[in-house]
Amino acid sequence: MTLTRRQVLKYGTFATAGATLFGGHSLFSPRAMAANTLVGVTYLPPSYKALTYGSQGFVDFLAENGGDTLAVDFHDSGQLLKADEQLPALRAGNIDFMFHTSSYITRSLPILGITGLPGVVGELYRHPERLAMGSPLLELINEQLAEDNLYMPTAGGGILEPEYIWSTEGSLIRSLADLQGKKVRVVSYEATLALEKYGIGATRIPSSETYMALQRGTVDAGVFNISTVIGRSLHEQLDTCYKLPTTAFTVAPFMLRDRWDRLDDDTRGILERAAQWYDENFISHCNDDIYPNEYWPQVEAEGVEVIEPSDEDIATFNEGADAIWTAWKEDVGEEVGERAIALALGEA
Structure with a gap:
């Protein structure tokens, strides 16, 4: 029987099925020259021009700066995993990172509720710096996520327009x-x-x-x-x-905490720089550019x-x-x- 990538992820344990059927990481890694090949997903399709600007830019940054250190196998539009399948697959180690909408997973990860809490979101929207990389709030979120062995390197530089x-x-x-x-x-x-x-x-x-x-x-x-x-x-x-x-909500990248901690310094450094780009560009591009200059005029028209x-x-x-x-x-x-x-x- 021939298994597709999606079937292996959905019905089997990747570490076992992948090693047995395909040999290590080869199912996902045609670019075997790099020391690390990271498999990433998002369920969002390109029609979400604003929301996928950040994830595509993050992946492009990795591709342009990975060299022989890092390669990326990235799947959008739910081609590999649907929205509700992403978090279980990440926890199982079947993928290396995911971009997910915070509002979809607050029941599994309650601390992310702060990004959508009624009566709070207006203030967070007006003050994106409170959720920026290095902020006490992002550090607190990651302290709580670590209890679930998860890590969110950036929230994208704030939250999206409410x-x-x-x-x-x-x-x-x-x-x-x-x-x-x-x-x-x-x-x-x-x-x-x-x-x-x-x-x-x-x-x-x-x-x-x-x-x-x-x-x-x-x-x-x-x-x-x-x-x-x-x-x-x-x-x-x-x-x-x-x-x-x-x-x-925001759309943010997530990895397993122990997976992040095991990365070599060069790989982690590239990811940190990609996260910094994402932090500086994603939310501001949506809230300050695409929404007022393109999306709201379409709604009015x-x-x-x-x-x-x-x-x-x-x-x-x-x-x-x-x-x-x-x-x-x-x-x-x-x-x-x-x-x-x-x-x-x-x-x-």
Whole structure:
């Protein structure tokens, strides 16, 4: 029987199947001249122009600077692993690094919830330096990730513009009161908790299926970052954007902590420089260039109405975030949670 790369990853243990069937790393490593060949993945397709700018730039940096030290075998668009398969594959050692959306994995890695915590994301968005490489907040995140043998060398230099509430013509949402009874596509656990109190029916749907879900009325609305709206052409099905900063996320590279620690100095140095490039360029490129100059004009050209939330709605939503903070701190530990929130808000 001939096994594909995807079948080996999904159904077998790579270390055993790879060595037995293909000889060491050869399944993934046609470029055997380099001392290290790292296998990396992202489920995001190139249609997510903003979000894949960083991961492709990171991989290109490694390719251009790896020389005889480092080669990369990188797979985008979920060609090797789907979104929900990436973290298990990394933990099993089947891949060497992954780029993942933080909001997808906060239940597995609760400390990443700080990147999407309601009432906090606005401050983190306005102050990206609080999540930069070398910042106390990123160091705290990695202290917690290390307990799961994971390492995030960079968060990308901050978080992306917050996710807002987008709705269809037949189910317009212009205020918090309009959420009552609406079927809303939500991904992050934190946003789900924040909005359920307003009477929504929360539904988790993969971004690839969201266009049809909106078109068929399976959902009335969704909590989206503008990258998802443009990357999946959702603006063709949407009528309003209620610009309430609901939650947020970043897309970051992850490795196993012990794998990182075992790297030789030259390989680790190249990765650190790639991470520095990513930190300095990814978030700023999205938030300061592509979003305002390309994506939001596309939304406006489609005729989507952008509605600014009232001061009353902002205050009400942020007051309700206290319960979400409490639940999150129970997951990460009171002391860690308090410290992370203080660092994110610039209070420590």
